[in-house]
Amino acid sequence: MTQSATTNRRIVLAARPQGAPAAADFRLEQAPMPVPGDGQVLLRTLYLSLDPYMRQLMDEVPPAYAPRVELGSHMVGGTVNRVVASRHPDFKAGDLVLGNAGWQDYALSDGSDLRQLGEMAQPSLALGGLGMPAFTAYVGLLDIGQPKPGDTVVVAAATGAVGAIVGQIAKLKGARVIGIAGGADKVAFAREQLGFDVALDRHDPQLAQKLAEAAPDGIDVYFENVGGAVFDAVLPLLNIGARVPVIGVIAQYNHNGALQGPDRLPAVMSAILQKRIRMQGLVILDHYETRFDDFARDMAAWVVDGKVKLFEDVLDGLHQAPQGLIGLLQGSNFGKVVVRVATS
Amino acid sequence: MTQSATTNRRIVLAARPQGAPAAADFRLEQAPMPVPGDGQVLLRTLYLSLDPYMRQLMDEVPPAYAPRVELGSHMVGGTVNRVVASRHPDFKAGDLVLGNAGWQDYALSDGSDLRQLGEMAQPSLALGGLGMPAFTAYVGLLDIGQPKPGDTVVVAAATGAVGAIVGQIAKLKGARVIGIAGGADKVAFAREQLGFDVALDRHDPQLAQKLAEAAPDGIDVYFENVGGAVFDAVLPLLNIGARVPVIGVIAQYNHNGALQGPDRLPAVMSAILQKRIRMQGLVILDHYETRFDDFARDMAAWVVDGKVKLFEDVLDGLHQAPQGLIGLLQGSNFGKVVVRVATS
Numbered sequence: 057m058t059q060s061a062t063t064n065r066r067i068v069l070a071a072r073p074q075g076a077p078a079a080a081d082f083r084l085e086q087a088p089m090p091v092p093g094d095g096q097v098l099l100r101t102l103y104l105s106l107d108p109y110m111r112q113l114m115d116e117v118p119p120a121y122a123p124r125v126e127l128g129s130h131m132v133g134g135t136v137n138r139v140v141a142s143r144h145p146d147f148k149a150g151d152l153v154l155g156n157a158g159w160q161d162y163a164l165s166d167g168s169d170l171r172q173l174g175e176m177a178q179p180s181l182a183l184g185g186l187g188m189p190a191f192t193a194y195v196g197l198l199d200i201g202q203p204k205p206g207d208t209v210v211v212a213a214a215t216g217a218v219g220a221i222v223g224q225i226a227k228l229k230g231a232r233v234i235g236i237a238g239g240a241d242k243v244a245f246a247r248e249q250l251g252f253d254v255a256l257d258r259h260d261p262q263l264a265q266k267l268a269e270a271a272p273d274g275i276d277v278y279f280e281n282v283g284g285a286v287f288d289a290v291l292p293l294l295n296i297g298a299r300v301p302v303i304g305v306i307a308q309y310n311h312n313g314a315l316q317g318p319d320r321l322p323a324v325m326s327a328i329l330q331k332r333i334r335m336q337g338l339v340i341l342d343h344y345e346t347r348f349d350d351f352a353r354d355m356a357a358w359v360v361d362g363k364v365k366l367f368e369d370v371l372d373g374l375h376q377a378p379q380g381l382i383g384l385l386q387g388s389n390f391g392k393v394v395v396r397v398a399t400s
Numbered sequence: 401m402t403q404s405a406t407t408n409r410r411i412v413l414a415a416r417p418q419g420a421p422a423a424a425d426f427r428l429e430q431a432p433m434p435v436p437g438d439g440q441v442l443l444r445t446l447y448l449s450l451d452p453y454m455r456q457l458m459d460e461v462p463p464a465y466a467p468r469v470e471l472g473s474h475m476v477g478g479t480v481n482r483v484v485a486s487r488h489p490d491f492k493a494g495d496l497v498l499g500n501a502g503w504q505d506y507a508l509s510d511g512s513d514l515r516q517l518g519e520m521a522q523p524s525l526a527l528g529g530l531g532m533p534a535f536t537a538y539v540g541l542l543d544i545g546q547p548k549p550g551d552t553v554v555v556a557a558a559t560g561a562v563g564a565i566v567g568q569i570a571k572l573k574g575a576r577v578i579g580i581a582g583g584a585d586k587v588a589f590a591r592e593q594l595g596f597d598v599a600l601d602r603h604d605p606q607l608a609q610k611l612a613e614a615a616p617d618g619i620d621v622y623f624e625n626v627g628g629a630v631f632d633a634v635l636p637l638l639n640i641g642a643r644v645p646v647i648g649v650i651a652q653y654n655h656n657g658a659l660q661g662p663d664r665l666p667a668v669m670s671a672i673l674q675k676r677i678r679m680q681g682l683v684i685l686d687h688y689e690t691r692f693d694d695f696a697r698d699m700a701a702w703v704v705d706g707k708v709k710l711f712e713d714v715l716d717g718l719h720q721a722p723q724g725l726i727g728l729l730q731g732s733n734f735g736k737v738v739v740r741v742a743t744s
Binding site: 119120121280283287296302303304305316317318319320321322324325326327328329330331332333334335336337338339342 | 463464465624627631640646647648649660661662663664665666668669670671672673674675676677678679680681682683686
């Protein structure tokens with residue numbers, strides 16, 4: 057079933073996941089094409105972004121920064137859209153826009169959440185390397201991590217949409233970059249394609265020891281975008297004055313309730329104190345007004361100059377979105393995951 | 401046994417504590433009076449500061465910011481000293497100085513760690529309300545906590561040397577202050593003497609609920625100087641953008657090894673992320689060059705104007721130091737604990 061000009065396919069939340077989401081937690085439905093009212097824009101979805109935060113919105117208790125998805129409602133998500141029809145003065149049919157149509161073919165918007173993209177050779181990049189994940193990498197690394205030349209920067213999920221950009225920007229800033237990723241393929245990718253100085257496998261039982269060997273001068277910045285065991289290996293190696301931007305804790309999204317001991321918090325608090333660590337959370341929604349223009353200018357220049365390479369993992373067809381998210385949460389992707397819903 | 405002009409009493413580390421320190425971990429010894437060499441100053445101790453960090457220096461593995469005390473060596477600590485004899489051009493006999501003579505009557509210094517105090521009516525204040533603990537409160541609260549008028553600030557160990565100052569400065573800056581302290585006496589002290597808006601007993605089984613009632617608009621700054629259970633009550637109440645200066649984790653100093661579960665770290669990491677919390681460690685040694693003059697000027701003015709009240713808990717005689725530290729770690733003090741070793 058492909059996109060039609062008369063009906064709206066949408067993928068809704070069928071059940072709240074117990075732990076990792078499963079295919080049965082999603083349901084593909086058909087609905088009538090929505091009709092724009094006065095001041096509204098009708099959008100057709102070309103590309104849908106898949107991102108780890110989506111898992112959190114599937115829970116009964118959502119995170120602090122966004123409402124949950126209701127049962128029977130369509131899954132939310134960032135999208136690249138073509139304007140089909142407009143009753144809004146700022147948009148006209150044919151415009152290419154960045155929107156939040158979610159997991160569906162068509163959506164209405166009052167325009168307040170839309171950003172004009174102009175024409176782009178590769179519009180899906182507005183969801184990845186020129187969009188939210190890379191913007192997260194940029195603000196988290198530069199504003200919180202603040203790497204200096206010669207610093208050692210460690211990034212987990214190193215081949216993911218955010219991690220791949222973090223490491224490349226850190227290299228640009230003169231830092232030594234250690235990437236941690238799951239599996240030999242990704243380790244090779246991080247070293248060969250992304251150009252990181254060292255790449256380690258997070259499944260390696262000797263991860264802690266190898267990380268210590270790879271960071272003989274300690275770690276100055278740890279970009280936390282996974283949560284879980286990697287942090288345990290990083291913690292003893294953090295230098296005095298280290299910075300830890302916290303932008304994701306994927307490893308925890310599928311857990312329900314309190315975790316088994318031992319309690320790791322006291323050791324972390326002691327390290328924060330003794331090493332004067334600055335740990336700070338980032339939700340990228342906060343920073344569009346103040347930092348997006350800087351990001352867009354810098355990143356475009358870096359990409360044009362070949363200093364930052366962008367990698368996409370494109371799934372074909374809306375029906376692939378559930379499996380795409382499930383895989384993303386397991387770390388099966390290389391670079392930014394997008395769903396191609398339609399081509400034009 | 402009181403101070404003599406010919407022998408040097410000193411209290412040495414007799415054994416490394418297992419858990420909480422005990423009297424048997426200390427030993428009072430006598431040694432010959434030291435003789436200053438060229439460039440050295442001979443100091444007599446008038447007041448000795450007792451501080452929670454001392455517990456950490458008694459362990460085999462010391463914290464990152466200071467070396468351990470060796471078995472058989474005298475316990476270290478900040479002191480107010482009278483210069484007895486000087487072979488250093490910047491000091492003369494009779495000078496009153498801030499030093500680091502430790503738990504003993506006499507010590508030598510090369511002058512590099514000494515600060516001239518001039519004459520003070522109450523020289524012990526150089527160890528507390530005009531010294532390190534209050535300086536820690538000042539930098540931690542103002543530089544990391546950054547309270548704004550109307551913010552809700554929570555401080556634990558609210559009647560301790562640091563906490564009492566934190567709360568009073570927060571009030572000065574227009575914040576609403578909730579103090580947490582152990583026992584009814586301290587709760588009353590925090591409210592009546594220190595002027596905090598609310599004071600709660602950390603032993604109260606309904607602490608979490610009472611804290612929630614006392615902070616209907618959430619918590620903007622949590623000044624972490626104890627570690628342990630108070631943080632669990634604070635965490636769910638932290639507001640978006642909250643700041644958590646971490647300056648002490650007393651509750652953990654007496655623990656050895658990993659603690660029983662559940663693992664509290666994942667919930668803390670999630671909160672840091674979702675609420676964009678900034679958590680940052682502080683070791684006050686880092687800040688003397690850049691911030692001490694500001695502190696000394698502001699604090700002197702506040703004390704003179706009656707805006708900040710200073711409270712001391714004075715123990716008489718060097719022999720009381722071990723019990724003083726043991727009690728301090730149990731939270732039995734009101735305000736800054738100092739030992740009066742000699743009077744002039």
